[in-house]
Amino acid sequence: MMKAVCIIPAYNEEKTIADVIDVVKSVDIINKVIVVSDGSTDNTATIARNHGAIVYELKENKGKGAAVKIGVDNADSELILLLDADLIGLTKEHVVDLLNPVLRDEADMTIGIFAKGRFATDLAQFVAPHLSGQRAVKKEIITKINNIDITRYGIEVALTKSVEREGYRVVNVELKDLTHIMKEEKLGFRKGFAARMKMYWDILRCLKM
Ligand SMILES: O=c1ccn([C@@H]2O[C@H](COP(=O)(O)OP(=O)(O)O)[C@@H](O)[C@H]2O)c(=O)[nH]1
Ligand SMILES: O=C(O)[C@@H](COP(=O)(O)O)O[C@H]1O[C@H](CO)[C@@H](O)[C@H](O)[C@H]1O
Secondary structure (H helix, E strand, O other), X not given: OOOEEEEEEEOOOOOOHHHHHHHHHOOOOEEEXXXXXXXXXXXXXXXXXXXXXXXXXXXXXXXXXXXXXHHHHOOOOOEEEEOOOOEEOOOXXXXXXXXXXXXXXXXXXXXXXXXXXXXXXXXXHHHOHHHOOOEEEEHHHHHOOOOHHHOHHHHHXXXXXXXXXXXXXXXXXXXXXOEEOOHHHHHOHHHHHHHHHHHXXXXXXXXXX
């Protein structure tokens, strides 16, 4: 059976990274967990290593797209599971549900959509499902994207655009009771809001790419 490599880009996620890795490692179909610490200044990398992930450390923060690219360059599987490091409530079932449509050849990429978790994060993903970072995706789809290393938060939009252009099959998967830590919760309201505006800018830039 096809195995998958899980790639987790992580920028200062010491509070949540361990739980995410532990769940992913308990899933049989996953044969490697790669964490790319994107210039983290906290204990993200050490914790990830202690929990059995293969860790690549960027000296400086290069953005999510660059972190994912390093993971993909080092992934020896045709199937990639992309997960964010700040998930709360991840289960084995979520992971399997994301992978199954691709393993069964019903999809080339899945997009995980939060549902019945927290109102704010459910609503964000209901309004903009194309932004979700939880995906199972064939490696060939990711490697076809030009300049993925400069996309930062535009990586999901770039992925979705590429899939539409090339005619790949996409299936949305409901991920019940799953949420993540919002930027304003991580950074405080002012910094979080500024980070959100920067993220929207990355997304707009990649919509035009
Ligand atoms: O410069 C960055 C920004 C974010 N991330 C990671 O990308 C994922 C999604 O980012 P974030 O949680 O900030 O996005 P949100 O879900 O809040 O929009 C998380 O695992 C982050 O740690 C990263 O590797 N580099
Ligand atoms: O769902 C969304 O609107 C954004 C922002 O989430 P929050 O408002 O911080 O909960 O989060 C996603 O968007 C980013 C850009 O596509 C992705 O990189 C993140 O993985 C994803 O959680």
